Amino acid sequence: MTADQIEALFTRSDGSFLCARWGRPIVPIVFGVEDETLSMVKGAFEAVCALSGHKMAETDPELGANVMVFFFRDWAELTQVPDLDRLVPDLAPLVQRLAAQDANQYRIFRFDEDGAIRASFIFICMDTEMMKVPAETLALSQAVQTILLWSDRAFTDASPLALADGVAVLRPDIAGVIRAAYDPVLPAVAQDASHALRLSARMEALQ
Known part of the structure; x- marks a missing residue:
């Protein structure tokens, strides 16, 4: 998942960015x-x-x-x-x-x-x-x-879940975002879109 894709998950309809855990x-x-x-x-x-x-x-x-x-x-x-x-x-x-x-x-x-x-x-x-x-x-x-406080339009086009052998499971990319957002090195709240870059970096580090 790219930083731009992560940013979109927390960018609301009014254009504001907010990620909170x-x-x-x-x-x-x-x-x-x-x-x-x-x-x-x-x-x-x-x-x-x-x-x-x-x-x-x-x-x-x-x-x-x-x-x-x-x-x-x-x-x-x-x-x-x-x-x-x-x-x-x-x-x-x-x-x-x-x-x-x-x-x-x-x-x-x-x-x-x-x-x-x-x-x-x-x-x-x-x-x-x-x-x-x-x-x-x-x-x-x-x-x-x-x-997490996702954007109001984060999952309008695609569910955060996927099917594996007929059973609903969390998509790996969304799971990665959640793990990264709860990393203690990151703040609990961010209102700057640059936070998406930090989330992306933590996702890579946690893999």
Whole structure:
């Protein structure tokens, strides 16, 4: 993967560059699924954290859980979740907008004072298309897209996953970017596109 390709993964629609990783251990909690799917989601985060070298924990001292994953069949269900509007400002208009767009997933990130990720809210509307996706694939995809603050258009043309013998796996090039981004020698947050060159150099060094 070239530096230009890496830069594109973190260049947003407005042209700004922003790469941020988690600044604290990840503590996921999942709503709206059975225990089997819950285990798959947590397992996916464990796998991605193991890849990146980042840690998970049993509890977040500030929030209890800092990755909240919601599965539902209708966007309107979110407005009925107790206290969610306190965690997600302007929840009602957001739900209306996403429903109008026929969206089936949405992620919100919160950041600490230094700009590192401190929390994430993942909303997954199980529409017809989502119902076709195997639970393991869906879980891995969400974990990968949450481990870093990717561009809003990073994976619009190509998924971060690939098929190997019929099983969804993380693409090696994306895995390399994640490992490099979590290298302790690099900053947790970067807003200059030159950071892509540093990521590229770390990818080569880690190979």
